Amino acid sequence: MKSRELLPNLTLPEPLKSVEEVVRELLSEMLANGFKGISINITGETHLLAGKELSDNYSADISIPSQKAELIVCSENSSVLISYINRWKAVLRLAVKEQELNSLTVSLIDTTDQLVSLYSLSKGSPSSLTPAELGEYFVEKIYDVIPCQAVLLIDPNGSHKFSGDKHFQREMVDRWNQAENTNKLFRAGETAKNQDVLVANFTETRSGGVVIYAQEHITTQSKELIETVVSYVDGILALSSLHEIELQNAVLNRDIEMAGLLADQVMPKWTPSVQGIEVAARCNYARLASGDFYNYFQTPYGLLAAVGDVSGKGLPAALVMTMVSTTVAIASSQVNTPDPEEVINIVNKEVYEYLSNAGVFVTMAITCWDSQSLMLSIANAGHSPVLAVSSESKVIEAGSPPLGVLPEITTGSTQIQFNENDFLLLGSDGVVEQENSEGTQIGYDDFEKFVCSQHGKSSEKIVDNIFKMVEQYSQGVPQDDDRTVLIVKRTL
Amino acid sequence: MKIEVNKKDENNAGVKISGRFDAFAAPDVSIALKKLMENGTYNIRVDLSETNFIDSTALAQLVKMMKRARQGNGDLTLCYPSEPVTVILELTALDKAFKIEAESRSRAMAETAAMSADSKPNYFYEES
Numbered sequence: 001m002k003s004r005e006l007l008p009n010l011t012l013p014e015p016l017k018s019v020e021e022v023v024r025e026l027l028s029e030m031l032a033n034g035f036k037g038i039s040i041n042i043t044g045e046t047h048l049l050a051g052k053e054l055s056d057n058y059s060a061d062i063s064i065p066s067q068k069a070e071l072i073v074c075s076e077n078s079s080v081l082i083s084y085i086n087r088w089k090a091v092l093r094l095a096v097k098e099q100e101l102n103s104l105t106v107s108l109i110d111t112t113d114q115l116v117s118l119y120s121l122s123k124g125s126p127s128s129l130t131p132a133e134l135g136e137y138f139v140e141k142i143y144d145v146i147p148c149q150a151v152l153l154i155d156p157n158g159s160h161k162f163s164g165d166k167h168f169q170r171e172m173v174d175r176w177n178q179a180e181n182t183n184k185l186f187r188a189g190e191t192a193k194n195q196d197v198l199v200a201n202f203t204e205t206r207s208g209g210v211v212i213y214a215q216e217h218i219t220t221q222s223k224e225l226i227e228t229v230v231s232y233v234d235g236i237l238a239l240s241s242l243h244e245i246e247l248q249n250a251v252l253n254r255d256i257e258m259a260g261l262l263a264d265q266v267m268p269k270w271t272p273s274v275q276g277i278e279v280a281a282r283c284n285y286a287r288l289a290s291g292d293f294y295n296y297f298q299t300p301y302g303l304l305a306a307v308g309d310v311s312g313k314g315l316p317a318a319l320v321m322t323m324v325s326t327t328v329a330i331a332s333s334q335v336n337t338p339d340p341e342e343v344i345n346i347v348n349k350e351v352y353e354y355l356s357n358a359g360v361f362v363t364m365a366i367t368c369w370d371s372q373s374l375m376l377s378i379a380n381a382g383h384s385p386v387l388a389v390s391s392e393s394k395v396i397e398a399g400s401p402p403l404g405v406l407p408e409i410t411t412g413s414t415q416i417q418f419n420e421n422d423f424l425l426l427g428s429d430g431v432v433e434q435e436n437s438e439g440t441q442i443g444y445d446d447f448e449k450f451v452c453s454q455h456g457k458s459s460e461k462i463v464d465n466i467f468k469m470v471e472q473y474s475q476g477v478p479q480d481d482d483r484t485v486l487i488v489k490r491t492l
Numbered sequence: 493m494k495i496e497v498n499k500k501d502e503n504n505a506g507v508k509i510s511g512r513f514d515a516f517a518a519p520d521v522s523i524a525l526k527k528l529m530e531n532g533t534y535n536i537r538v539d540l541s542e543t544n545f546i547d548s549t550a551l552a553q554l555v556k557m558m559k560r561a562r563q564g565n566g567d568l569t570l571c572y573p574s575e576p577v578t579v580i581l582e583l584t585a586l587d588k589a590f591k592i593e594a595e596s597r598s599r600a601m602a603e604t605a606a607m608s609a610d611s612k613p614n615y616f617y618e619e620s
Contacts, residue, residue, distance in 0.1 A: 311548035312515065359556040361548075363584060382584035398585035405555050405589045429548075 013040070013047045015067060018098035022091055023049070030073070030084060037074035046072065062088040066096050134240055135161040138233045142210060145229055147222065149195070152176065152211040153233075156202065156241055164213065172211040175199060185227050190217070200230040204238035253288070256315050260289035263318040266325045272296055274303045276371050277418075280459035281305075281486040282467060284430075284479070291317025292428045292482035293325045297332050302371035304332045304343065307426035307486050308364040309383065311402075317360070324351055324362050324403070338368035340379035341399075341413040348381070348403045355404025363402040365426045367488060369418075376418050376488070379411040385432055385444060385451075388414075390422040393452045395444075421456050423489035430481035431466060437475040459487040493517035495524050503566070504535045510542035515549040525557045525568075534566025537593075541572035546580055558590060567591055 007024055016023050027050040030038055037051035040062075051074065058078040060071045062085055071088050073081055135155035143151045143163040150164025152172040162169050175188045179199045188199040188211070196218045201209040210230050218226070272279050281294045291310035296303060306328050310317040324347065331346040344366050355361055363383040369376055380386050382402030388394045399411035416424070432447045450469055454462040463485050470483060493511040500506065505528050509521060528536060538554070540546075558568040571593045573581060578594070581587040 309548070311552035313549075356556075356559060360552045361555055363548075380585075382586065384583045398583065401585045401589040405586065 007050055010049065011047075012049070013042050013045065015042060015092070015095045015099060016040075018102060019091055019095045022094065026084075026087060026091060033080060034077070035073050035075045035080075039072040041070040041072065042067070060085050060088075062092060064089055064092050064096070067092050130240075130244075132157065132159065134237060135159065138236070139163045142212075142229055142233065146212060146214075146226055148212050148214050150213040154208040154210070156208045156237055158207070168213045172197070172213055176209070176211050185223065185230065187218075198226065200226065202230070202234040202237065204231075204234045208237070256288045259315055260285065260287075260318060263289050263322050266322050267294055268296060272298055272303055274298060274369065274371060276374065276491060277303065277369055278459045278489050278491050279303065279305065279487065280463045280489075281307075281484075282463050283482065283484040284467065286430065286479045286482050287314045289315045289318035290482045290484075291321050292430065292484040293321045294426070294484055294486045295325050295328055296486070297329065299332065299338075299368070300336055301338045302369040303488070304338075304340070304366065304368050305426065305486055305488055306332075306343075306364060306366045307383065307428065307484055308362050308403075309428045309430075309482070309484070310362050311360045313481065316358075320355070320358060320360055320362065323354065324364075327351055328364075328366070338370040338373075338375075338377055339413070340366035340368045340377050341411050343368075344379045344381055344403070344411055345409065348409050349407075352404055352407050361402040361404040363398075365396070367424055367426065369488060374418060376416045376424055377413045378416070378424065379413045381409055381411050383426075384429060385425065385427045385447060387425040387427075387448060387451055388416050388422070389425065389452055389455055390419060391455075393448055395448070418490040420490055420492060423455070423459065423462065423487050425451055425462075426484075426486040426488075427466075428482060428484040430479070430483040431470050431485060433481060434470050434474050434479070434483075435477050436473055437477055442470065442473055459489040462487050462489070493520070495520060497524055497528070499528070499533065503533055504537075505533045506537045506539060506571075508539035508542070512545045513540075513543045513550040514545060514547045518550045518553040521550070522553050522557070529557075529560060529564060532564075534561045534564035535569075536561060536566070537569045537571050539571045540577045541574055543574055543577050546577050551580065551584065551586060555586070555589070569593055 007027060010024065010027075012020055012023060027038055031050055035051060037048065037053055039046050039048045039053065057072050057074050058081055059073070060081050062069050062071045069092055071081070071084070075081060132155065135153050139151050139153040139161040140163050142153065148164065150162065150168040150172060152169065153161040154176060155161065160173065175197050176199060179188050185198060185200040187196055189197050194217055196214040196216070198212040198214060198218060199209060200212070210233070212226060267283060279296060281296070283290055283292050283294060291313055292308070294305070294307045296305040308321070308324055308328075310320045310324065327347050327350045328343070331343045331350070334346060335343050344364060347364070351362070361382070363381060365378060365380045365383040365386045367376055367378045376388075378386065378388075378396050380396055380398045381400045382398045382405075384398065386396040388396060396414050400406075400409035403409070431442070432444055433441045435441050451466070454465055457465070466485050467483065493509070493513060496508040498506040507524060507528075509517075513521065525536060554568065554570070561568040569591045570581070573592065573594065581590070581592070
């Protein structure tokens with residue numbers, strides 16, 4: 001007969017539940033051997049296991065080191081009881097072991113659950129999600145991983161994502177708002193039911209964080225788990241926002257590059273063919289777009305060439321540059337005589353208002369070559385360097401402030417008799433003010449000496465040599481300003 | 493870069509710009525000058541005796557403020573420009589557009605010292 005059938009109504013105290021089958025078999029055997037009632041005193045309470053409670057009792061201590069217990073039996077012969085003491089002790093030992101194993105299994109399952117959740121947290125951070133969607137995603141995951149009532153996640157943009165028992169939401173928002181502590185993780189308070197409310201600040205993203213409404217006091221183990229999870233989420237959110245910033249920057253850079261390319265189209269790529277002179281020009285930008293520009297046009301009298309430099313750098317300067325360069329083109333077509341001052345005056349009148357509103361100015365030098373008189377005329381509005389090089393060099397100083405400073409300017413104009421191999425340099429300050437690794441600039445004096453040494457070379461070669469010299473001088477110091485050189489050289 | 497602002501009275505103020513005056517410093521100078529003009533102070537003396545570097549963005553900022561001061565019937569006077577600043581002002585011929593007071597260095601120093609002794613700057617800005 002099965003023991004379960006023998007003792008259909010058996011109810012065991014907690015420690016013995018895990019060894020029910022063994023207990024049933026033992027009790028059955030004892031009943032068969034003449035015991036009329038069997039009780040056990042365990043954890044301070046006496047439980048009747050089998051038979052009846054009778055007054056004629058014997059008891060035996062069956063305690064083991066980790067569990068106190070007493071067996072109370074009703075029997076006519078107490079000597080039989082002694083033979084069962086060791087068997088009951090063995091049952092108790094088994095029960096305690098089973099209990100330990102059970103709790104270990106439960107904690108292992110819990111840990112495994114957490115590990116599985118952590119795994120899914122780490123595996124499932126889809127890169128296709130936006131930072132806002134990532135917040136939604138992670139708040140659910142944190143709620144799964146950490147044993148808690150509710151989780152509030154404040155993403156780096158300040159928006160709130162919530163998961164768990166809605167009753168706690170308002171209190172958690174208040175805790176976040178009141179939390180002045182900037183520690184990584186701290187206890188912001190506890191509830192009447194000894195539940196911890198934790199606040200964790202994101203450190204990577206520098207804003208946002210997590211509020212956790214725990215089920216109870218947080219253990220050291222759980223604290224470490226929370227720190228790990230929060231730090232992971234923090235890292236991913238930081239990476240994601242970084243990705244978004246990089247993306248925005250990439251789009252912006254592409255636009256600037258495109259604008260730079262368009263601005264570059266303003267500068268002529270063709271070589272003028274004018275009797276008696278040769279022209280070469282180059283502009284190297286410090287950034288994607290240039291505030292320097294050069295332009296030249298064949299005119300009825302010969303050639304007009306201009307070099308300008310917009311104050312400031314980059315795209316804003318490039319936008320102004322295209323406008324001013326176009327105005328020079330229009331003005332040069334309106335003036336049929338080799339009069340650079342008149343051209344510069346027209347340009348200033350056209351652009352003054354615009355430059356004033358933009359808060360910038362433009363330095364500019366214009367030269368006109370008259371192939372009839374073989375004279376070169378130069379007008380200079382705040383521009384440098386402008387050098388006329390023959391057997392010696394001559395600095396053509398600015399006759400007026402740059403364009404956009406005053407509504408009317410009087411640059412005056414300098415006339416130069418040009419002989420074979422003489423040349424005029426219209427440069428920009430970027431070629432003179434380049435610094436070396438010691439922070440020393442090339443300077444106007446040394447630049448002038450170098451330019452003088454180029455007398456006799458072709459215009460193309462002079463441009464080339466100047467750029468090489470500036471590059472060598474920089475000793476690897478990055479270019480800080482746009483560099484422009486235009487050479488008009490007398491041939492025959 | 494350091495900016496010191498001394499408001500002498502309702503219409504007159506002195507602003508001293510020391511150190512490197514470039515695109516990074518220009519916005520702070522602009523804020524200081526705008527603040528004065530918004531309060532009706534259009535006669536401003538800008539002390540450039542201790543400005544050791546100036547670039548085109550900074551110059552453009554000064555030009556803009558000079559125009560604004562003149563619109564308010566005042567002026568932006570550049571005082572005692574240091575050698576590097578003087579070179580740039582001459583190269584660009586901006587010395588023809590600005591009112592410039594180029595006193596001797598010793599007098600400039602004495603005046604600055606006297607100014608400092610008279611009154612402390614109304615506020616003080618130092619770039620970190």
